[in-house]
Amino acid sequence: MTEPSDPLISIRDVSKRFGTFKAVDGVSLDIRRGEFFSLLGASGSGKTTLLRMLAGFEAVSDGRIVIDGQAMEEVPPHFRPINMVFQNYAIFPHLNVRDNIAYGLRKFRPTPAQREAMVDEMLDLIKLPGYGNRRAHELSGGQRQRVALARALILKPKVLLLDEPLGALDKQLREQMQLELRLLQQKLGITFVLVTHDQEEALTLSDRIAVMSKGAVIQVDTPTGLYERPKNRVIAGFIGNMNFFDATPSSTGSPQVDVQGLGLVAVNGRVRARSDGATTLIAIRPEKLALHSEAPVTGGVAGVVQALQYLGGRHMVHVTLAGRDTPVAVALQGGQADVTLTPAPGQPVWISWKDDAVLVLDAD
Amino acid sequence: MSGRSHSHRPNRGLQAYAALFMVFLYGPILIIPLFSFVDALYVRFPIEALTFRWYGELWRREPVIDALGNSLYVAAIVSVVSTAIGVFAAKAIARNRVPGTGAIVTFMMLPLVVPGIIFAVAILIVLNRMGVALSLYTVMAGHLVVCLPFAIWSLLPRFEGFDPSMEEASGDLGENGWWTFWRVTFPIMAPGIAASLLMTFTVSFDEFIMAFFLSGTQQTLPIFVWGQLRFPSQFPSILALSTLILAASFATVFLSLWIGRIGLPKAATGEIPK
Amino acid sequence: MSGANAGTGAVISARPATAGRLSRLMFRHEVLRGYTMLAPALVIMVLAILLPFVLMIVMSFWDQVGFDFDTTPTLQNYREIAEKPIYSALLLRSLWVSGIATLATVLVCYPMAYFVAFHVHRHKMLWLIIITLPFWTSYLMRIFSWKVILGYEGVINSGLMSIGLIDAPLDFLIYSPGAVTLTLAHTWAAFALLPIYVSLEKIDRSVLEAAADLGDSPLVRFFRITLPLSMPGVIAAVFLMFIPTVGDYVTPTLVGGPDGAMIGNLLQVQFGGVNNWPMGAAIAVVMVLAIAVVGLCFLALTALFRRWAT
Numbered sequence: 018m019t020e021p022s023d024p025l026i027s028i029r030d031v032s033k034r035f036g037t038f039k040a041v042d043g044v045s046l047d048i049r050r051g052e053f054f055s056l057l058g059a060s061g062s063g064k065t066t067l068l069r070m071l072a073g074f075e076a077v078s079d080g081r082i083v084i085d086g087q088a089m090e091e092v093p094p095h096f097r098p099i100n101m102v103f104q105n106y107a108i109f110p111h112l113n114v115r116d117n118i119a120y121g122l123r124k125f126r127p128t129p130a131q132r133e134a135m136v137d138e139m140l141d142l143i144k145l146p147g148y149g150n151r152r153a154h155e156l157s158g159g160q161r162q163r164v165a166l167a168r169a170l171i172l173k174p175k176v177l178l179l180d181e182p183l184g185a186l187d188k189q190l191r192e193q194m195q196l197e198l199r200l201l202q203q204k205l206g207i208t209f210v211l212v213t214h215d216q217e218e219a220l221t222l223s224d225r226i227a228v229m230s231k232g233a234v235i236q237v238d239t240p241t242g243l244y245e246r247p248k249n250r251v252i253a254g255f256i257g258n259m260n261f262f263d264a265t266p267s268s269t270g271s272p273q274v275d276v277q278g279l280g281l282v283a284v285n286g287r288v289r290a291r292s293d294g295a296t297t298l299i300a301i302r303p304e305k306l307a308l309h310s311e312a313p314v315t316g317g318v319a320g321v322v323q324a325l326q327y328l329g330g331r332h333m334v335h336v337t338l339a340g341r342d343t344p345v346a347v348a349l350q351g352g353q354a355d356v357t358l359t360p361a362p363g364q365p366v367w368i369s370w371k372d373d374a375v376l377v378l379d380a381d
Numbered sequence: 382m383s384g385r386s387h388s389h390r391p392n393r394g395l396q397a398y399a400a401l402f403m404v405f406l407y408g409p410i411l412i413i414p415l416f417s418f419v420d421a422l423y424v425r426f427p428i429e430a431l432t433f434r435w436y437g438e439l440w441r442r443e444p445v446i447d448a449l450g451n452s453l454y455v456a457a458i459v460s461v462v463s464t465a466i467g468v469f470a471a472k473a474i475a476r477n478r479v480p481g482t483g484a485i486v487t488f489m490m491l492p493l494v495v496p497g498i499i500f501a502v503a504i505l506i507v508l509n510r511m512g513v514a515l516s517l518y519t520v521m522a523g524h525l526v527v528c529l530p531f532a533i534w535s536l537l538p539r540f541e542g543f544d545p546s547m548e549e550a551s552g553d554l555g556e557n558g559w560w561t562f563w564r565v566t567f568p569i570m571a572p573g574i575a576a577s578l579l580m581t582f583t584v585s586f587d588e589f590i591m592a593f594f595l596s597g598t599q600q601t602l603p604i605f606v607w608g609q610l611r612f613p614s615q616f617p618s619i620l621a622l623s624t625l626i627l628a629a630s631f632a633t634v635f636l637s638l639w640i641g642r643i644g645l646p647k648a649a650t651g652e653i654p655k
Numbered sequence: 656m657s658g659a660n661a662g663t664g665a666v667i668s669a670r671p672a673t674a675g676r677l678s679r680l681m682f683r684h685e686v687l688r689g690y691t692m693l694a695p696a697l698v699i700m701v702l703a704i705l706l707p708f709v710l711m712i713v714m715s716f717w718d719q720v721g722f723d724f725d726t727t728p729t730l731q732n733y734r735e736i737a738e739k740p741i742y743s744a745l746l747l748r749s750l751w752v753s754g755i756a757t758l759a760t761v762l763v764c765y766p767m768a769y770f771v772a773f774h775v776h777r778h779k780m781l782w783l784i785i786i787t788l789p790f791w792t793s794y795l796m797r798i799f800s801w802k803v804i805l806g807y808e809g810v811i812n813s814g815l816m817s818i819g820l821i822d823a824p825l826d827f828l829i830y831s832p833g834a835v836t837l838t839l840a841h842t843w844a845a846f847a848l849l850p851i852y853v854s855l856e857k858i859d860r861s862v863l864e865a866a867a868d869l870g871d872s873p874l875v876r877f878f879r880i881t882l883p884l885s886m887p888g889v890i891a892a893v894f895l896m897f898i899p900t901v902g903d904y905v906t907p908t909l910v911g912g913p914d915g916a917m918i919g920n921l922l923q924v925q926f927g928g929v930n931n932w933p934m935g936a937a938i939a940v941v942m943v944l945a946i947a948v949v950g951l952c953f954l955a956l957t958a959l960f961r962r963w964a965t
Contacts, residue, residue, distance in 0.1 A: 035478070074549050076683045091679040094552035107550035111568040120564070121554030127666045135666065168554065173667045395770045402767045403785075409800040409841060410789055412810055416803065423808050427817045470696035477689030485693065489700055494895060496902025496946075498919050499939050502926060503707030506714055506936065526703040529696060557678075580791065587793035589905060594926065603795045610799070610909075620803075623796050630792035638784040638791075 025050040025208050026071065026176060031080030032232075033066050040066040042232035043080070048176075048210060053202050055211045055219040058229035065180060067229070068212045072101045072178055085175055100169035101178040105185065106161040108153040114140075114164050115149035121172045139167035142201075159190050170205065177202075179211045183218065195221050216255050228252050249379040253300050258333070260303060260345050261378075263296040274299065278341030279318055283372045298378040303348035305374035308334060308360070309367040317367035320345070322360045334360055336368060413627060417620035422613070435621035445622060448605035452586050455517055455601060459524040460582035467532030467577060468570070474533070475540035486533075493530045497590035500526055505594050515597035523591030528581040535580050535641055539573035576641030583633045587626070602626060715936035724933060732937035742921070742938070746945055749917040752832050753900040754949075756839035757847070761892050763840065764848040768888075769881075772855035783852070790845035795905065801838040802909045805829040830912025838906050843899075847892040854888025855881070883964070890957055894950060901946050918942055 024047035033041040041063040048054045056064040069075045070082065073094035082089040089097060100121075109117050118136050127135065140146045143163035148156070156164065162182055169177055182198075183191045199222050202209045213219050219226045220240040227237045228251075236248040240256075247253035250261065264274040264282070273281045276299055284299070309317060320336040323344045327333075332349040347368055349359075360366055420432035439445050470489070474482055492500060504523055513519060547569060551561040567574070589603040596604055606622060609615045681688050690697075715732055718725040736742040767786070775782050789797060804810045805828040812824040828834065858881060866876045900906075904919030911917065918938065925935030 072549075072553055073682070074552070076685065091683060093557070093678060093682040094549070095555045095557050099553070101550070101553045103546045103550055105544065105546060107544065107546040109547060109550070109565060109569075120551070121556075122666070123560070123564075124555050125666050131666050168550075171667075172554065392770075392774055395766060395774055398766050399770045402763070405763075405841065406786065406789060406844060409804055410797060412803055413796065413800050416810075423813075466695045466699065469692040473689045473692035477685055477692070479686055479689035479693065485697065488704070489696060491704060494898050496899050496919070496942070498902045498904055498922060499711075499943060500704065500707070502922065502935060502939055503711040504703060505926065506710050506932065507707045509932075510710060522703065525699060529699060533696070583791060587795070589793075589795045603793065606795060606799075610802075623793075623799060626793055627796050630796075631788060634788055634791040635784065638788070 023050070024048060025052075025085055026210075027081070027083040028067075028071075029081040029083075031067070031070065031082060032078050033063075033070060033075060034078045039232050041070070044229075044232075044234050046227055046234060046237065048208060049225075051206050051208055053199070053209045053211070053222055053224045055213060055223040055226045056229055057213055057216060057219040057226050059214055062229040063232035064212045064214075064229045066232075068101075068178055068180055068210065071176070071210065072099055073097050098175040099178060100172050100174040100176075101180065102162070102165045102169055102182045104180045104182070106165040106182075108156070108161050108164055108168075110153045112153075113149065114145070114151050114153075114156070117153070117164055118149075118167045118171055120168060135171055139171050142170070143167045158185050159194060162186070162194065166201070170207070174207065176208045176210060179209060181212055181214070183213075183215075191218075198222060220256065247300070247376065247378065250298055250300075253376065253378055258303050258346055258348070260301050260306070262299040262301070262341075264299045265296050278338040278345070282375055284375055284377055300376040300378055301370055301374050302376075303333060303346040304350065305370055306345065306347040307369045308336070308347045308349060309369065310360070310364075312367050313369050317369045319365065319367050322362050322364045322366055324362055325360065332359065334366075336366055338368075410627065413620055414624040417617070417624040419617075422617060435617040436625075438618050439621055439625075442618070444600075444605060448600050448602045451517055451599050452602040455521050455524060456582045456585040459521050459528050459585040460578050462521075463525055463528035463532045463581045464536075464574060464577045467529060467536050467581075468574065470529075471533050471536035471540045472566075475537060475543075476545060489533060490530045492526050493534070497527070498594075501591050501594035504591075508595070515595055517596070517599050517601075519595040519597070520592050520601060523595040524585040524588055527588055527591060528584050531584050532577045532581050535577045535637075536570075536573055539570055543569065572640050576637045579633050579637035579640070583630050583637070586633075587630055711936045712940055714933050715940045717933040717936075719931045719933050722930075732934050733941070735934070736937060736941055742918075742941075745916060745918045745921050746941065748832065749901050749919065749942075750945060750949055752835050752915075752917060753839065753897050753903075756836045756843075756900060757893055757897040759836065760840045760844055760847045760896055761851070761889060764844055764892065765851055765885075765889070768848050768851040768855055772852055772858075786848060787845045790843075794842065797842050798838055798906050798909050801834070801841065802829065805834055805837075805910060829910055830915055832911070832915050834910040835907050835915045835917070838910050839900050839903065842906065843896045847896045850891035850895060851885060851888040854885040854891075858884045886957070886961075890954075893953065897953075898946055898950065902942055 026046075026048040028044055028046040028048075031041060031044045032039060044063070044067060056067060058064040066075060070077050071084075071089075073089070073092060073096075077090050080090075084098060109120065112120070115136050118139050119132055122132055122135065136149065137146070140149060143166055145160060145163055145167075148160065148164075153161065153164075162185075165182070166177075179198075183194050186194060195218060198209075211219070211222060220243075223240060225237060225239055226243060228235045228243070230251065236243065236252055238246065243252060244256050247256070247259075253259045253261070262276045262279060262282075264276040264284075266274050273283050274297070276282045282299065312319065318338060320338040322334055323337045324335045325332060326335070334347045334349055335344040336347055337344045345368065417435055418431045418433065419428050420430040420434070421428075473479060474486060479485075501523060504519075504526070508515065508519055508522075543566075547565050548561050551565045552558075556564060587603060588601075589607065592601045592604050593607070600608070602622075603626075606619055606626075609619050681691070714724070716728040716730070718727070718729055718731055771779065771782050771786070802809070806812070807824045807826065807829065809829070811828060812821075815821045816824070862884075863876060863880055866880050867873075871879060901917075902919045902922070904917065904923045907915050907917040907920050908923075911920075922935055922938045922942065925931045925938060
């Protein structure tokens with residue numbers, strides 16, 4: 018058997034062209050055994066095309082897809098050890114729930130008793146016992162989703178693909194199903210690959226997330242990793258709040274850059290100089306900034322409180338800095354010692370940060 | 382006054398016009414059944430007596446039965462073949478990103494528009510050059526050309542409204558193309574396929590021009606009727622026969638259009654009901 | 656999963672990831688898959704449309720010698736068509752009769768299509784089916800019914816005579832270009848109505864409401880909005896009816912008589928009594944060309960008109 022650390026799915030330089038349009042452009046990814054993996058991106062980012070290539074509904078134009086040691090480029094969907102939950106669930110309208118779930122069993126020639134037992138087991142798993150004789154149009158959206166899950170899981174796939182499976186559900190049901198999906202995945206230990214455009218959904222569910230844009234993967238990381246070490250402005254912006262600063266690097270590897278409004282900031286040589294003299298992007302999370310009512314001993318930047326936002330459990334203070342149009346957001350955690358009083362608009366304050374709080378982002 | 386009222390206000394003039402239009406459309410066609418029950422050799426007023434004897438006479442005439450048999454035979458084969466081919470063509474046109482689809486569809490729909498006589502004559506020339514003797518099979522070939530566009534025409538909207546993820550789901554669950562067709566495509570498309578079968582059956586059964594040029598010694602029903610038109614003494618029985626043909630055609634086509642338009646169960650479109 | 660169903664766990668065996676070479680090829684090339692499914696239809700259409708057409712054109716340059724053909728290419732047939740007045744006379748009459756019948760049919764069908772599109776709110780489908788029903792049914796029967804109606808001893812003449820309005824049958828009813836025009840209009844009405852109806856149905860109702868809101872009366876609204884927006888349907892109807900009717904020979908044979916004969920009759924006799932197939936092929940080619948020329952002229956005219964109108 019293969020080592021558990023081996024990737025279950027290995028995608029190497031995969032591209033998909035439709036005519037002259039490149040929907041997926043040279044994507045390489047490894048998806049590990051038993052992992053809940055998400056492809057996150059806006060519509061048109063190529064995430065669905067990539068998923069459809071994994072399932073085999075689209076042939077790859079270039080590159081390799083290996084699943085569990087087997088090359089998949091020339092394998093039609095019905096030979097792949099993969100099953101999928103479709104965006105609209107694709108429940109067969111002419112069959113009842115029981116026959117829908119048992120659809121894929123024909124090839125394995127189960128005895129009628131085995132077939133019934135397996136379907137019953139699935140109906141229990143999706144918590145719909147007694148729904149076996151319903152038709153597709155007699156089911157709610159959430160129930161259809163469960164049937165689609167059961168229909169795929171009964172075949173014990175190595176990988177379960179989920180194409181925006183929660184998109185058609187309302188918010189409350191969606192949150193409930195997210196939890197159930199996560200529990201189900203942990204219980205079964207099957208590798209799940211989820212396609213979604215919903216950052217929150219990806220963060221809640223996934224072990225790792227690949228962020229896609231314009232057919233390419235921008236960053237693959239854990240939810241924490243994406244939060245702590247975003248690679249570019251888009252990723253940094255879509256999870257939580259972020260302060261962005263333009264900075265002008267003087268030379269490659271210089272210890273400091275000149276940041277608009279903050280002055281010289283230590284970046285420990287992480288900035289590459291740009292020959293065109295363009296600015297580079299620096300980001301600091303609001304909670305990584307400290308607020309002081311008096312000038313700190315070293316490295317504080319003076320500003321004036323512009324507005325105060327109460328966010329339930331914490332405050333967000335917007336501070337205007339000299340030489341900068343956009344105010345800087347500073348999150349005030351409950352136990353911050355330096356601020357004895359809640360700052361009032363107009364009050365002069367100082368902000369400071371640690372060197373490792375400064376993120377240097379790729380240009381978009 | 383609401384903005385929609387202009388279209389909801391009944392327009393007496395248009396209603397009267399519509400009634401007149403329907404009389405113009407159906408009046409002439411209903412003349413045939415009407416006079417098929419008249420007990421006179423000629424179609425003329427005043428009507429003196431009614432009878433069923435022209436119908437009774439039909440069944441005693443062997444050529445009628447032969448022609449009917451030929452027509453049913455031709456129509457049965459043509460409808461099955463054209464629908465079968467039409468299913469695959471319509472599926473390819475609706476589904477696969479095939480370059481040149483527009484041109485191919487236009488080309489296939491040509492027989493709907495180009496005068497039938499041109500195709501009939503052109504096919505006749507080919508058959509002649511290939512040394513093929515005219516028979517019911519050559520009639521079938523001609524009818525296939527006429528019926529295929531109808532089959533595609535009636536199946537195409539079906540496939541366009543048919544959620545592709547149904548077939549993908551079947552493939553995903555391990556079925557190959559053959560089983561996917563029989564377990565998913567066919568059952569979901571059954572009403573459309575039935576409509577196409579009925580439609581092409583009627584078109585073939587009623588077709589005259591191709592049969593006129595391409596039939597050998599065995600006649601189809603329309604050709605038989607055409608031949609009988611020269612004999613005034615046969616007129617009443619031809620009226621009776623025509624009535625039967627019309628009635629059967631109307632019933633079949635009505636059924637076909639009805640199944641074809643409203644046979645779509647809501648669930649078959651893959652929509653999620655609210 | 657739980658071990659409660661130990662017997663069922665063994666049912667699912669590993670799926671082998673193998674496929675035949677053909678199936679791999681098909682899988683990789685969607686276009687190939689598409690053409691494979693189209694192939695039977697395409698083969699039939701090529702064999703039954705393209706090949707015959709080409710052969711017909713070739714044959715039109717041959718000559719009939721007894722029951723055989725002289726295959727040396729000659730323009731003899733075309734020369735004869737150009738020189739003998741009967742050909743051009745019948746061709747022109749065909750174009751004229753079809754043109755008039757098409758015009759009349761479109762004019763008659765437009766209000767009906769308008770009625771169904773805008774004034775039928777319930778059972779619209781049923782209305783459409785009933786209107787188009789006759790078109791799908793026996794073509795021969797529909798023409799035959801007009802022979803019964805218009806004939807010397809037909810429904811109209813005998814009816815009028817029996818109520819004493821006329822003493823002798825009206826002989827102009829049947830066997831005239833008028834009878835052909837009337838019959839063609841009736842036979843093709845349903846076909847012409849459909850595209851007009853579709854174009855009317857497609858008109859966004861809010862556009863009409865906007866026009867009403869901006870102060871147009873219903874009549875003005877019709878001419879400024881409805882009619883221009885439905886023109887594509889009207890043009891389609893003209894083509895769908897004009898092209899096939901030019902070549903019709905059943906209608907002129909049954910209700911046209913010698914005065915109502917059309918080019919289709921001339922074409923048909925070349926393959927029947929006259930037995931001059933190359934001549935028939937030449938007539939067919941000329942007919943197709945004539946239809947194409949008239950069709951292109953009509954398209955050019957509508958394009959000009961549209962440019963002028965906007």
